[in-house]
Amino acid sequence: MKIESPRQQGRHPFPKFQKTMTEVAAPADGHGHDHHDHPSWLAHHFDDAEQQYDSGKLGMWLFLVTEVLFFSGMFCAYVLYRNRNPEVFEFCSAFLNEKLGAINTGVLLFSSLTMAWAVRASQLKQTKILVGMLGATLGCAAMFLGVKSVEYSHKWGIGLLPGRYYVAQVENAPHAETNYLQMLCVIPAILSAVFLLYYVYSLVIASKFHQRVAGPLLVSGLCFFAGVGLGNILEGGEHHDEHGAGSHAHDDAHGHAHADPLVQGVATAEKATVETADEGISFVKTSGGPVNDVAVTKEEEGIPNSKVNNQGMAGLFFSIYYCMTGVHAVHIIGGMLVITWLIVKASREEFHSEYFGPVDNVGLYWHLVDFIWIYLFPLLYLIT
Amino acid sequence: MADTHSHTADAHSGDHGHGHSGFSHPMPIWMLLTVFFALLGLTFLTVFQAQFDLGNMEIVLSLLIATIKAGLVIAFFMHLLWDKPLNAIAILSSLIFVSLFLGFTLMDAQGYNERLIMDPNGDLLERSQPKGSLVKKSE
Amino acid sequence: MSAVTSPMTTTVASPDKSPEHHYLNHSSGFLSWALTLDHKRIGMMYLAGILFSFFLGGVFALAIRIHLWNPNLDPEAAWLSNATYNRVFTLHGAIMVFLFIIPSVPAALGNFLLPIMLGTKDVAFPRLNLGSFYLWVTGLLFFTYTLFSSGIDTGWTFYTPYSIESKSAVEAATLGVFILGFSSIFTGLNFIVTINTMRPPGMTWFKMPLFLWAVYATSIIQVLATPVLGITVLLLALERFIGIGIFDPALNGDPVTFQHFFWFYSHPAVYIMILPAMGIISELMSVHSHKGIFGYRMIAYSSIAIALFGFLVWGHHMFTSGMADVTTIVFSALTFTVSIPSAIKVFNWLGTMYQGTVALNTPMIYALAFIFLFTIGGLTGLFLGALSTDMHLHDTYFVVAHFHYVMMGGTLVAFLGGLFHWWPKMTGKMFNDTAGILSAAIVFVGFNLTFLPQFVLGTRGMPRRYASYVREFQQLHQLSTIGAMTLGLGLLVAGLVLLHSLFYGKKAPMNPWGGATLEWECSSPPPHDNFSSPPTVGDPYDFTSVEYDGKTGSYFKKKK
């Protein structure tokens, strides 16, 4: 029944019209006639598998084009403000933990590898490998988010917030009471519990399909917490003890080559202040006023590096930082949803050498997310 | 029905031969792994490079490394090397339009940079109304 | 079954074997529409939604004009308070741009026609297509929310810093725009893929009707430009939610950059509006002149050229916003180049009519109105693109008149022409041609009466977006208001003509105008799968291949 493929000029002339005659004869039966010359995975308006595949792939590439342009807006903001106030970027980048960034880069690169491998497995109809690779990708994504949660919550705790909410960094500032990390972990914890139940259930009913789906989900839930754990360790072992004492505001930079960011920041500031004045590009006010978002008020005058360490300067950097990494993280979450969908389909053994478009296309999307991170990492974390 | 098509699979798993009838094109594992380790190596390189103060060269270098990495991802993981040229054109054109966008915007920003008002006391900022606001303040 | 049957090449000279079966009665019930994947039904749903938005925007427009009947020198005594007036013109602009004009031709007519003209069953991604429609509906809901909460008063351009401070519902509006943007992106993406991968054998690039070239060019812009709008309004929303400061001068942000972001989308967006309209005109001109299109390739290429060049000129909206001097000069110069491909098209349309057998029916009258109005609109754009004159004219009624000539006189009039042209195909009903011509005439007169005075007002210094004006301007403003009423009347007549046809119209023949493109080869309205016999792809503008049959009132492909 199926159309064999001696492609003439690349495509069958009018296979789609072969059935129109039947349809005219029996107009009422709608789509019902379609399946006798189209396999279920081939949508009725496509002539053959290759056309369907090519369409899907072109569509995905075009979507990636829109993604690139979407991100370009934030890159534009980045370049603009970095160009204008390089000293701000130097000052702020020191608050970002290079190690965590590097780890996350590695995690994403690895997930790209597993994703690419998954595509291969789907083409070769190696269902077990396929599910495994998709699961690994999902796990990496979760781990990435785990590490990111540590980074975010740590910054929120010490007031490294975007724009208007930025709190100037002072020595001996008290830590915020809220434990943001716990808040970020609530949803993953619930999800992990659900996945655990689901996994147990799948064991109980001994359904191979459900086990194949539940396994990777559960693992990825755990990966999130592995990421959190890893992040916490690298964020500095002393982290938790110091919290109570409220002694030191940021340990991001501890444990690697950087000096303490404030000290270092003060050093740059001496340079920077002069520069800023010379270039005449600063709106920063040094006395109070109605627009005191950027003002350095009397009390704050003691703040080191006050020209940079304020809402209009460092705050702006963190706005850009959160926008870029936040939108990126949203893409990761979106990617996790579609990968989950793929795992379900893969567990049903739906993919084969004529129908692997979904895996391929999600793969493309996933690599793009990696692609963006490849730029974000040096641009945000590695400024010296 | 579907299983009649798996014949394309095995024949091409080992190499990147062309001219086969199917459209699936599995990447060999060694290639995936090589690319991955190259990416990992480049990541180490860029982290390592960031330890030194290279001045202006630093941003150039780190972007260069990032671009090589991005190129590897696109060419191999995303399979663009073996893809329809149209897809490559699409993604390249996006880069062209991004550079257009960034180019003009930043060129302009560079140009009016010197006109930004130095305003250490915030007086001007306080007094001036936003320029574009023909819409009068209501409320 | 597995053998490839040779395509049927005989043409069906007799009406369909089962004439009663078409996409409208293919299935019934609310869900058969709400969940349909048929591009024709999706197109019709878009059409309904778009006409509704147009009506909504039109009500605001009339409110503006009525308010401006008087100079309102005493705001207390005015019909609308200043604050309300700001909301009214903003909602008018935003609804017209984002909800009506951008989706109008591509999403409504394009959805209906593209697969049929191409000779395929559907667009490449029918589900995504339906998704786009629902995104559009969601956008509409956001705007409705905006409307019923505190409105929005920033102007459709959302310039910062005012849009950051404004007390109106900017968040809802920006999120609405964000969603509408994605609706537009997915439509464009769908069309590009459809045209690239779904063309049937024989349908080469240069056998495609020019409408498809235009829609293709439009889709390129939609895919490349709209994401930037997305990130712009997203950042603006974040600006309001969490004060990120990227565009906020109070936080060292840069409002000029906001304008760059916004116009990087919005200038290309004016080509999203006009290109498909130009595509319609190319079809209308040749079909109703019964003469092959003059300069097919030039028109096709110029569509693509417009799409690409359109990305180089956005700065002409910002000449007085504090851009650097060099940039203004560069953008001004580039602006002039982009008018060349537009002019090419105008000359080609005129060349098409020359020595043709011009049938002066409703669609053609609209098309002629388009040429006249668009030419004025385009030429006045040149005054605005020239640096020195723009310094004077920027943000005056001259700009208002300019963009209404191109958007309303151009896109809307072409849309109406296209609607009348394809109405018999879409609904299977013929409308009353005389009444249709009457509507076109009233629209034409009313339009010019509304907007010609605005050019004069603008050159004399009447600023746009003002709720009051000095007495000297009153006569011209009143003229404009009278024009607006006339225009409204004309549109009402047009609407009634179409509505009337639905109930009392004659059954439309397969090919009432004598078009040679594929949509005229399937019955009116088209069957569910578009063609009951495979279309033979020929020259879309070869009018020697069709002949009139007096008995059915329809044209038919000549037998070879």
Ligand code: HEM
């Ligand atoms: C043919 C070539 C065209 C040229 C040279 C041109 C030029 C311009 C210029 C320079 C402005 C800015 C005026 C100012 O704000 O001072 C402008 C405004 C505008 N144009 Fe055009 N234009 C052209 C065609 C079009 C078309 C085809 C459309 C839409 C279908 C359009 C829609 C608009 C709109 C909506 C605005 C005002 C935007 C706003 O400030 O709210 N233009 N045009």
Ligand SMILES: [Cu+2]
């Ligand atoms: Cu423009």
